[in-house]
Each structure stands twice: as structure tokens, then as C-alpha cells.
Amino acid sequence: MATSIGIVKKYLDDIDFNYEMKDEDTIITGYSSDDNKIMIIIRLMENGEFIQLRTLKHLDELVEEASEEKRVALMKWMLNQNYTTKSGAWEYDPDDHDHHFSIGHVIEDSELTQTQFMRMMKIMTGTADLIPEMKSVLGIQSAAVDPVEAKRQELLAQLRALDDGAGI
Numbered sequence: 001m002a003t004s005i006g007i008v009k010k011y012l013d014d015i016d017f018n019y020e021m022k023d024e025d026t027i028i029t030g031y032s033s034d035d036n037k038i039m040i041i042i043r044l045m046e047n048g049e050f051i052q053l054r055t056l057k058h059l060d061e062l063v064e065e066a067s068e069e070k071r072v073a074l075m076k077w078m079l080n081q082n083y084t085t086k087s088g089a090w091e092y093d094p095d096d097h098d099h100h101f102s103i104g105h106v107i108e109d110s111e112l113t114q115t116q117f118m119r120m121m122k123i124m125t126g127t128a129d130l131i132p133e134m135k136s137v138l139g140i141q142s143a144a145v146d147p148v149e150a151k152r153q154e155l156l157a158q159l160r161a162l163d164d165g166a167g168i
Helices: 005-014 068-084 114-137 147-165
Strands: 019-023 026-033 036-045 050-055 089-093 098-106
Touching (some): 005 036
Antiparallel strands (some): 050 098
16 A cells, blocks of 8 residues: 555645645645744655655854864764664765755555654654754854753753862
């Protein structure tokens, strides 16, 4: 059994998610969380027996403009995210600095369920929340300071100070 683009459209309609058909096998949609925006490409492949969800560049051209040292730091961050992520993977193309998150799912013996699709969409949209952390890795500071992050950094500094004084 395979999944059709009609099933994917129905699942998106059920959650009132705006989308645009690119071609008969591809849907483009977007998501924003605060000021962090991503584009998501949903593509059926292999006659509907494989679905791929993929984001476009999370940070636009900021990665290309970053120093080599900062790009290496971002790649390390992405590898660590891959290590701790159950579904999906961060991918990076050093030739054009394209970076994105991708989930692939095989659908050979049954149809794609709404629960499966919603789980993939939740993971994809959750990557928008990681944009401030990615900017931080690149050394780009946001105009707004997250109060929770500021408190966390303050507590970490206090712990470092205690640790430095512990050997005295």
C-alpha cells in the first residue's frame, strides 16, 4: 500500500495548516514560532511508499557569512543534535552552506497514519525553536534576550566561579 498526496493534504487540512502544492508529489508549507520561521517541503517518493519532510535553510544566508570557525561549531552542534534525536537528522552541504533538518519515513506495507504524520510535523516545527541556539553558536545575538536563558547563563557563571574557587 502507498500513501497519496491527497491523504497528506487531508492531514494538513485537519490541523488547519496552510500549504501550497509545488507539483503532484510535493507540498510546501511554513511555520513560525516567535520571529523564527522555517519552510517545510513535504515530498512523496517511490510511488507514495516513502515520504520525506525537509526544512529549507534555517538561518538564510547567516551560515554562509559566518567564519569557518563558527561554521565548524555549528556542524558540531548539528552532530550533537543528531546524536540526541530519535527521528530525523540535521544535514549540511559545505559547498553552498545549505543546512536543513530532514525526516524520511518508509510506507511500504500500510498507509501513513495521521498520528505518524503529526509526529513528524511536530518534530519539524520544533526545529524553529532551535534557531536562537543556532544563532548563538554562530555568534549572532538576537535583539531580544530570553530571560530564562539569561538566568541559566548567570547560574552557569556562578557554578564556574564556585568550581574555580573550590581548589583553594
